[in-house]
Amino acid sequence: MNDYVLQLKELRKDFITDEKKELKAVNGVNLSIKKGQRVAIVGESGCGKSTLAKLITHIEKPTSGQILFMGNDITSINKKQLKEYRRRVQMVFQHPSSVFSPRMKVGKFLMEPWLNYEHKSKQEAKAEALKSLDRVKLPKEYFDKYPHMLSGGELQRVAVASAISLDPELLICDEATSALDVSVQREIISLLAQLQEKSKFTILFISHDLAAAEDFCDTVVVMYLGNIVESLKTDCMLKDARHPYTKSLLKSVFRVHDSQTNPIHILQGDPPSPIGLHEGCSFCGRCDYAKDICKTEKPDLRILEDGHSVACHIVT
Numbered sequence: 001m002n003d004y005v006l007q008l009k010e011l012r013k014d015f016i017t018d019e020k021k022e023l024k025a026v027n028g029v030n031l032s033i034k035k036g037q038r039v040a041i042v043g044e045s046g047c048g049k050s051t052l053a054k055l056i057t058h059i060e061k062p063t064s065g066q067i068l069f070m071g072n073d074i075t076s077i078n079k080k081q082l083k084e085y086r087r088r089v090q091m092v093f094q095h096p097s098s099v100f101s102p103r104m105k106v107g108k109f110l111m112e113p114w115l116n117y118e119h120k121s122k123q124e125a126k127a128e129a130l131k132s133l134d135r136v137k138l139p140k141e142y143f144d145k146y147p148h149m150l151s152g153g154e155l156q157r158v159a160v161a162s163a164i165s166l167d168p169e170l171l172i173c174d175e176a177t178s179a180l181d182v183s184v185q186r187e188i189i190s191l192l193a194q195l196q197e198k199s200k201f202t203i204l205f206i207s208h209d210l211a212a213a214e215d216f217c218d219t220v221v222v223m224y225l226g227n228i229v230e231s232l233k234t235d236c237m238l239k240d241a242r243h244p245y246t247k248s249l250l251k252s253v254f255r256v257h258d259s260q261t262n263p264i265h266i267l268q269g270d271p272p273s274p275i276g277l278h279e280g281c282s283f284c285g286r287c288d289y290a291k292d293i294c295k296t297e298k299p300d301l302r303i304l305e306d307g308h309s310v311a312c313h314i315v316t
């Protein structure tokens, strides 16, 4: 039996810019996610994490490589198969307002999956929508509200309710808490954790916020310029992170128990443009440990131990 919900094999996405140059947004990503895992993909903006989410959800088509879902290759599926796939793989976006029509009441929005996929009667769909509100701890009165009457956190709860209404196997949260206040972020993360415990779906949590990812997920995958540079378990992250970029990210996080006088390390410089990248390590220009080989040879993502992989020439 296949234990993996999702497997990405040498997945690539190139874009051609207006100047006819090649931009490698996702540069040969290999990733396997087991059922019930909570996997975070972290990295600075422009690292390719959101493009990766769009590839997995078929919003974008890959340039090459494979996407396996529950062991089946879904890289090139037809319209009918895509509809079924979208029922099983759902996404929660950064700005919930982008998925709501301002003129559509919350209740009608929550009825849609039941009408479109399950062909329920309006009465049955309404009953399901009310259950969905209850699942995300919103009172039934919200059924008749318009999106502008809800706070950002409440809207995100409705977006989560809609995404999980048909019990997907994989939920992709693309910066789903980034636009919210810190206290509301916590509430949404805690809600996702409770829902996952009950419904056993798998979560891919895409975020630039390493602290939130560390808190919520069991595995963190670090991306830099379209490449996975390290993947490891969150509970041993502080102790075991080996890649210079992961270490820099960890040093830039301020933790509640840190001394107020401890300096916060900020990684200097910006990632280089992903257009016309050289053949070597993508982190080379910002790495304090770069050697000659780093400029010419891209390091492979190697398994160091179970659950820990790293792409760096100096890590042995």
Ligand code: SF4
Residues within 6 Å of the ligand: 243, 244, 245, 281, 282, 283, 284, 285, 287, 288, 289, 290, 291, 294, 299, 311, 312, 313, 314, 315
């Ligand atoms: Fe730094 Fe070289 Fe490792 Fe890249 S491969 S992270 S440049 S030491």
